[in-house]
Every structure is written in structure tokens, then in C-alpha cells.
Amino acid sequence: MPKDTLSVIDNRTGKQYELPIESGTIRAVDLRQIKLGDGDQGLETYDPGFLNTAACRSAISFIDGDKGILRYRGYPIEQLAERSTFLETAYLLLNGELPSAAELDSWVFNITHHTIVHESIKKFIDGFHHDAHPMGMFVSTVAALSTFYPEAKHIQDETSRRNQIFRLIAKTPTLAAFAHRHSVGLPYAYPDNDLSYTGNFLNMMFKTTEVKYTPNKTLERALDVLLILHADHEQNCSTSAMRGVGSSHADPYSAMAAAAAALYGPLHGGANEEVLRTLREIGSKDRIPAYIDRVKRGEFRLFGFGHRIYKNYDPRATIIKRIAEEVFEVTGKNPLIDIAVELERIALQDDYFVSRKLYPNVDFYSGIIYEAMKFPIDMFPVLFAIGRTPGWLAQWQEMLLDKDQKIARPRQIYTGPDKRDYVAIENRG
Numbered sequence: 001m002p003k004d005t006l007s008v009i010d011n012r013t014g015k016q017y018e019l020p021i022e023s024g025t026i027r028a029v030d031l032r033q034i035k036l037g038d039g040d041q042g043l044e045t046y047d048p049g050f051l052n053t054a055a056c057r058s059a060i061s062f063i064d065g066d067k068g069i070l071r072y073r074g075y076p077i078e079q080l081a082e083r084s085t086f087l088e089t090a091y092l093l094l095n096g097e098l099p100s101a102a103e104l105d106s107w108v109f110n111i112t113h114h115t116i117v118h119e120s121i122k123k124f125i126d127g128f129h130h131d132a133h134p135m136g137m138f139v140s141t142v143a144a145l146s147t148f149y150p151e152a153k154h155i156q157d158e159t160s161r162r163n164q165i166f167r168l169i170a171k172t173p174t175l176a177a178f179a180h181r182h183s184v185g186l187p188y189a190y191p192d193n194d195l196s197y198t199g200n201f202l203n204m205m206f207k208t209t210e211v212k213y214t215p216n217k218t219l220e221r222a223l224d225v226l227l228i229l230h231a232d233h234e235q236n237c238s239t240s241a242m243r244g245v246g247s248s249h250a251d252p253y254s255a256m257a258a259a260a261a262a263l264y265g266p267l268h269g270g271a272n273e274e275v276l277r278t279l280r281e282i283g284s285k286d287r288i289p290a291y292i293d294r295v296k297r298g299e300f301r302l303f304g305f306g307h308r309i310y311k312n313y314d315p316r317a318t319i320i321k322r323i324a325e326e327v328f329e330v331t332g333k334n335p336l337i338d339i340a341v342e343l344e345r346i347a348l349q350d351d352y353f354v355s356r357k358l359y360p361n362v363d364f365y366s367g368i369i370y371e372a373m374k375f376p377i378d379m380f381p382v383l384f385a386i387g388r389t390p391g392w393l394a395q396w397q398e399m400l401l402d403k404d405q406k407i408a409r410p411r412q413i414y415t416g417p418d419k420r421d422y423v424a425i426e427n428r429g
């Protein structure tokens with residue numbers, strides 16, 4: 001029976017080493033024994049962007065990038081999108097199992113009754129400029145929440161963790177909606193606990209003078225599914241930020257503000273906003289070839305395309321395309337969908353994209369739906385953050401409970417100058 005080891009010969013010394021292979025990996029610290037001699041700290045791995053480095057063990061999400069598979073706690077994303085709700089999926093991500101009816105009722109009750117934010121939070125939002133980006137307001141107010149719940153620092157206390165998890169899942173839609181209302185000069189619309197989680201978000205976003213807001217059931221369900229699709233995704237950039245900041249034992253609000261900041265970037269969750277700007281800039285199908293040529297010349301990236309892990313179609317994009325049709329039944333068709341579909345068709349016939357295995361990702365079609373639902377374009381990454389909140393929290397909690405984990409502190413290859421002495425300013429060139 002072949003041994004689960006890697007035999008390595010260091011040709012600099014002729015020495016051979018046996019490195020254990022576990023779960024398809026070798027432990028980077030096992031390379032430290034490979035030295036030139038005393039005083040040598042041993043080999044390290046160099047992996048900018050972590051293209052081939054597992055930073056943790058996780059039981060939360062599973063992706064097979066070649067087959068276009070995504071599962072949350074083993075359940076295929078297609079089945080959850082079809083049969084689950086966002087809050088039930090959040091429970092699954094955080095607890096590892098689907099809830100019983102009683103467990104779900106208690107979970108929904110707790111989250112529903114944490115949707116209100118401290119009135120002082122409005123002072124933070126009121127302080128932003130009228131054209132402040134909602135994601136900047138969201139990141140700031142998530143961090144500000146840490147000052148209202150000092151007990152959140154007790155990250156090893158399970159009850160405190162559970163309460164902050166309730167608060168963060170419950171309050172992100174409120175913070176998001178308040179940021180939007182500030183951006184458009186509307187008074188804040190408060191939570192309505194008679195509504196579902198997603199229905200209440202639509203209420204806080206779009207309620208005007210009616211006494212009670214009634215969400216459109218088709219749009220409420222479509223948005224709930226979109227939140228399910230965004231809920232978790234292995235060790236993506238923002239989740240790595242959540243784990244990294246959380247590893248210093250900062251409170252979950254501060255860690256999640258860092259995660260949301262990472263998500264804001266156009267290479268990550270900010271891509272959905274950029275896709276809409278791309279489709280608007282292209283403007284018509286006949287201008288697609290010229291745009292594609294500019295992408296191939298390296299002038300800019302085709303936002304909504306490509307993925308570090310998926311080298312096949314992002315399964316979430318497939319589901320989102322289907323949801324678009326349901327939403328358009330209510331809102332009327334967003335003409336940008338025709339440009340997006342044609343852009344996808346042309347790109348997937350072009351060797352530049354095919355050779356690099358660049359397919360539509362979760363961000364390619366989501367913005368078209370959001371726009372049809374009357375969400376402003378700069379709210380798109382905020383919607384992504386609401387959906388990813390339970391995933392960030394589940395990953396944060398898993399990191400805290402993982403005995404293997406320590407404070408994140410990568411090594412480096414030093415490329416700076418060797419030792420040199422200070423030069424008085426009058427002697428500098």
C-alpha cells in the first residue's frame with residue numbers, strides 16, 4: 001500500500017525528507033526541517049494570493065470548480081435555492097444542520113426581534129455626505145455597532161457569540177436600508193416585524209407614505225433566493241478577512257466591518273456594480289465585439305466573468321438567470337439582460353475566455369435583477385454583504401472553535417536593503 005507521504009530530496013544537501021500527506025496537503029511547517037545547515041530557519045512556501053494554500057479546515061461550504069458544484073453543509077445550492085429560505089440557510093450555515101420547525105421558529109423570532117438599531121446609529125448615517133457610497137456607510141456602521149455591544153469582545157462566550165450573531169444578521173438589512181434612505185433623502189423606514197426578513201428589508205428600503213408596506217411576493221421570494229446564493233463561498237477574499245481579523249480575537253462587528261470592506265472591492269463583491277456600468281457603457285449588442293476586443297487587449301477586465309475556483313459555469317449564475325425571468329414578469333424586462341446574454345454568448349466562443357476558463361460568475365446577472373427591482377446600482381455590493389453575513393459569521397465561529405487556528409501572521413520574502421547606518425540629514429544626497 002503506497003504511503004501517504006511525499007519524498008523530497010534537497011539537492012543542495014542531498015538529504016531526503018518524508019513529508020506526511022493529509023487531505024491532499026502537506027503542512028507548510030513540515031518544510032522547516034529542510035535546511036542548508038545550522039542557522040538556516042528552513043524552507044517556507046511562497047504563495048501570493050494564496051492560489052494553492054489551504055488556510056484552514058472548514059465544514060461549511062464545498063466548491064468543485066471544475067464541475068461547477070457548490071454545497072452548503074453538503075446540501076446542493078440548487079436544492080436550497082428551490083426549497084429553503086435565507087434565514088433557514090443561515091441557520092444551516094451556523095449550526096451545521098437544517099433546523100426543526102421549533103428551532104426555525106425560535107431562530108426567526110430572535111432575528112426578527114433584533115432588527116432595530118440604536119437611535120444613535122442614525123447620527124452616524126446623517127453625518128455622511130449626501131452622495132456617500134452606501135457600502136462606505138455600511139462598513140462604517142457595522143464597525144460602529146461594536147461600540148454599542150462591548151460584551152461582544154467576549155468571543156469565547158457562546159451566549160455572547162450567539163447574541164452578536166442574532167444582532168448582525170438582523171441589523172445588516174436595517175443598516176443597509178438606512179444608508180439607502182440617507183442617500184436618496186428619504187426618512188428612515190423602521191422595521192416591521194410582521195414581515196419576513198426579506199419582506200422587511202424591502203419595507204425599510206421602499207416604504208413611502210403608505211401606512212403599511214406590502215412587499216410583492218414574487219420579488220420578496222426572488223430576493224430571498226439571491227441572499228441564499230450569496231450566503232457563503234469557502235475562503236473567498238472577504239471571508240479570509242473575517243477570519244484574519246477575527247484571529248486576533250477582535251469582536252465580530254470589527255471583523256465583519258473588515259470583511260465588508262474586502263467585499264467592496266471591484267474584483268470581489270463590488271463586481272456586480274461594475275457589471276451594470278459595463279452593460280450600460282456597451283449600450284447595444286452591436287458594440288459588444290469592440291468591447292470584447294478592448295478586454296482582450298488588457299485595457300480592463302470583463303466584470304462578472306472569471307473566478308479563482310470555478311473553471312466552469314458558476315452554479316449561482318445559472319440560478320440567477322432563471323430568477324431574472326421570474327422578476328421580469330413583475331417588473332418588466334430589463335433590456336440590459338439581452339446585452340448580457342449576447343455578451344456571454346460571444347465571450348464563451350472566444351478563445352481568450354475559453355482558454356482561460358472564464359465563465360460568468362455570481363455577479364454577472366445579479367445586478368440586472370437588482371436594477372429591475374429598483375435597487376440603486378451602488379446598493380448592489382451592500383445586498384451582497386447582507387447575503388454573506390451568515391457565512392462570514394459561520395466561518396468566524398468555526399475559526400474560533402478550531403484548535404489548529406492561531407492569530408494569522410504570514411511570513412515574507414525580504415527584498416529590502418541589507419543593514420545600513422543612519423545618515424544625518426545634512427549628509428544626505
Ligand code: SDX
Pocket residue numbers: 049232233235236237266267268269271295300301302303304305306307308309356358361362363
Ligand atoms: C466574487 O472567491 C470567491 O469565491 C468570490 C465570490 C464569492 O462568492 O465570494 O465568488 C464572489 O468575488 C466573484 C468574482 C467577482 N469579480 C469579478 O467579476 C471581477 C472580474 N474577474 C476577475 O478579476 C478575476 O477573474 C477574479 C478576480 C475573479 C479571479 O482572478 P484570479 O483567479 O486571480 O485570476 P487572474 O487574475 O490570475 O487571471 C487569470 C488570467 C489572466 O490573464 P493572463 O495573465 O493569463 O493573460 O485570466 C485573465 C487575467 O488577465 N482574467 C480576465 C478576467 N478574469 C481573469 N480577463 C478579462 N476579464 C476577466 N474578468
